[in-house]
Amino acid sequence: MPCSLSLKFKNGSKYDQLIAGWVKYWNDVLEPKDPLDPNLVKALIATESGFDPTMLANKRNQNSARGLLQITNDTRKIIGDEKGEIRDRYLTVTRSDLNDPAVNICAGIRWLFHKRDLASARLGRLAAWSDAVFEYKGLSRASKKRATELMNRFREKYEALKKCGKE
Numbered sequence: 001m002p003c004s005l006s007l008k009f010k011n012g013s014k015y016d017q018l019i020a021g022w023v024k025y026w027n028d029v030l031e032p033k034d035p036l037d038p039n040l041v042k043a044l045i046a047t048e049s050g051f052d053p054t055m056l057a058n059k060r061n062q063n064s065a066r067g068l069l070q071i072t073n074d075t076r077k078i079i080g081d082e083k084g085e086i087r088d089r090y091l092t093v094t095r096s097d098l099n100d101p102a103v104n105i106c107a108g109i110r111w112l113f114h115k116r117d118l119a120s121a122r123l124g125r126l127a128a129w130s131d132a133v134f135e136y137k138g139l140s141r142a143s144k145k146r147a148t149e150l151m152n153r154f155r156e157k158y159e160a161l162k163k164c165g166k167e
Contacts, residue, residue: 002038003164007157011051015068015101016042022106029089030113033126040129041109043158044136045069047150053101067098069108079107079114086114112136130155 001020006012016038023038048070049055058064063073073095078084080092091110097103115135119127127135133154134140139147 002042003161005161005164007042007046007160009046009051011053012046014051015045015105018102018105019045022102022109025106026109026113032113032116034129036109036112036129037162039161039164040133040158041105041112043154043161044108044112044133045105046157047154048137053099053104062095066095067104067108068101069104069111071098071104071107071111075111076107079110086110 002016004013004016019038019041023036023041027035045051045068048065049068051068053068055068055070056062056064056066057070065072076093076095076098079086080090081087082090082092084090089110091107093103093107098107112132116127116129116132119131119135122135123131130151134147134151137150137154139150142150
């Protein structure tokens with residue numbers, strides 16, 4: 001289970017069981033050398049949507065990022081392409097399915113694993129999960145200042161969750 005801290009969000013602990021279940025599922029299926037930490041996913045949700053499952057990045061654009069892990073319609077199409085880049089473990093979901101927290105977390109974690117693979121290829125080594133978060137957030141296209149700001153916000157949440165129960 002991820003740490004039960006709410007991180008000062010109204011629904012900050014509401015999805016802990018879903019996070020734990022989907023992290024365990026994808027760790028078991030994809031068998032990474034360095035398993036994904038549920039606290040990392042919780043910190044990612046905190047910084048992507050603030051735990052708002054109805055979050056739509058751009059309310060005027062139905063194709064914009066949506067849900068807890070802010071999955072775009074383009075991402076949805078990629079993860080659902082049985083002949084595409086993640087054909088080994090693809091997921092077929094509709095745009096409206098992504099409004100369901102369980103589906104959104106499942107798809108977001110699968111996408112995070114894919115982003116780790118892409119970061120590993122780019123870096124020429126096994127990427128750390130923080131590198132995967134950098135890729136997930138699309139920060140290679142952001143200014144260095146903006147990328148640093150967003151990653152610092154993510155790290156702050158993640159560190160708070162990792163300290164949980166160790167004090």
